[in-house]
Amino acid sequence: MLAKTLKGRNDLVPIGVVAQRTGLAVSAIRYYEERGLIASVRTGGNQRRFLRSDIRRLSFVLIAQRLGLGLSEIERELASLPKGRTPTVLDWQRISRSLRGEIDGRIQLLTRTRNKLDECIGCGCLSLDRCALYNKEDRAGAAGPGPRYVLD
Amino acid sequence: MLAKTLKGRNDLVPIGVVAQRTGLAVSAIRYYEERGLIASVRTGGNQRRFLRSDIRRLSFVLIAQRLGLGLSEIERELASLPKGRTPTVLDWQRISRSLRGEIDGRIQLLTRTRNKLDECIGCGCLSLDRCALYNKEDRAGAAGPGPRYVLD
DNA sequence: ATGCAATCTCAAGCTGACTTGAGGTCAAGC
DNA sequence: GCTTGACCTCAAGTCAGCTTGAGATTGCAT
Numbered sequence: 001m002l003a004k005t006l007k008g009r010n011d012l013v014p015i016g017v018v019a020q021r022t023g024l025a026v027s028a029i030r031y032y033e034e035r036g037l038i039a040s041v042r043t044g045g046n047q048r049r050f051l052r053s054d055i056r057r058l059s060f061v062l063i064a065q066r067l068g069l070g071l072s073e074i075e076r077e078l079a080s081l082p083k084g085r086t087p088t089v090l091d092w093q094r095i096s097r098s099l100r101g102e103i104d105g106r107i108q109l110l111t112r113t114r115n116k117l118d119e120c121i122g123c124g125c126l127s128l129d130r131c132a133l134y135n136k137e138d139r140a141g142a143a144g145p146g147p148r149y150v151l152d
Numbered sequence: 153m154l155a156k157t158l159k160g161r162n163d164l165v166p167i168g169v170v171a172q173r174t175g176l177a178v179s180a181i182r183y184y185e186e187r188g189l190i191a192s193v194r195t196g197g198n199q200r201r202f203l204r205s206d207i208r209r210l211s212f213v214l215i216a217q218r219l220g221l222g223l224s225e226i227e228r229e230l231a232s233l234p235k236g237r238t239p240t241v242l243d244w245q246r247i248s249r250s251l252r253g254e255i256d257g258r259i260q261l262l263t264r265t266r267n268k269l270d271e272c273i274g275c276g277c278l279s280l281d282r283c284a285l286y287n288k289e290d291r292a293g294a295a296g297p298g299p300r301y302v303l304d
Numbered sequence: 305a306t307g308c309a310a311t312c313t314c315a316a317g318c319t320g321a322c323t324t325g326a327g328g329t330c331a332a333g334c
Numbered sequence: 335g336c337t338t339g340a341c342c343t344c345a346a347g348t349c350a351g352c353t354t355g356a357g358a359t360t361g362c363a364t
Contacts, residue, residue, distance in 0.1 A: 063269075066265075067265075068220070096269060096272060099269060100266060100269055100270070103262055103265060103266045103269065104266070106262055107259060107262050107263065107266070110255055110258055110259050110262070111259065113218075113219075113255060114252060114255045114256070114259070117215075117248060117251065117252055117255065118252070120248060
């Protein structure tokens with residue numbers, strides 16, 4: 001019974017289960033592993049086995065993605081979790097709070113933008129050089145190819 | 153003098169000027185034209201000439217992009233502006249207000265997310281099926297290839 | 305023992321939003 | 335008239351974040 005309890009907590013699950021529980025495609029999970037967001041061990045027959053806690057880890061990835069974080073930023077956040085070991089409740093609390101900071105920042109940025117836009121609606125200008133809404137700020141930094149990501 | 157005033161308002165400008173005024177690359181402007189976000193007329197020597205008001209149009213594009221709108225969504229917004237004619241202040245006011253609605257929606261979504269996250273920080277769960285933060289909602293709709301866009 | 309679903313690898317494709325490069329034309333100043 | 339820089343087209347490359355497909359293997363249930 002003790003054995004069973006331990007087994008239950010440290011269960012290794014195949015990729016299909018992880019896919020079902022997270023809603024992710026199997027291919028996406030493999031891709032995340034390749035990117036280093038999650039890790040797996042292999043069976044004798046070369047099949048991946050994940051820790052159950054990786055499901056939670058992936059949940060975090062999905063939430064962070066919805067906030068607009070790129071995979072590399074998410075990786076950075078996740079780096080503070082113990083690798084290979086099941087994270088504790090405290091680990092998750094800490095990282096969730098960090099995410100909360102992200103959200104707060106985004107809300108503030110949007111609120112500022114809205115205020116500026118309100119000024120602009122008054123004059124109907126929307127002009128690059130006269131309008132408060134769009135004066136360079138961070139336009140300069142967005143160089144190179146590839147999509148420019150939103151709401152920096 | 154009257155002639156001069158009219159000339160000043162209806163000026164046709166080459167692509168380089170538009171680029172300088174908007175901060176966009178020349179190639180990007182050509183791309184936007186190809187996508188139908190702006191239009192141009194051609195000189196005898198096949199060079200593009202834009203209306204001065206297209207600079208403002210592009211400012212709108214840039215602002216909307218920062219809010220996370222894709223080019224096709226932006227195109228839909230812009231469709232309400234008169235094509236080929238210089239928009240009036242009222243035109244811009246109307247479309248700016250529509251953008252404001254977008255921003256409001258995003259702020260609300262983020263605020264809800266933050267509240268849910270706060271509940272979650274209490275329990276440290278972040279679990280897909282037990283946590284209020286991440287229960288399906290719109291996960292289902294995100295099918296097909298290509299990047300999944302943020303903060304729907 | 306056998307069948308069949310789940311898994312594996314590796315290469316290639318795809319969308320969005322552009323950039324880069326090659327090779328050629330136009331226009332304004334000297 | 336000639337150079338120089340701005341402009342043209344068209345094809346191909348890029349990056350992120352995956353998916354799709356081919357062809358081979360594994361592993362659980364009967």
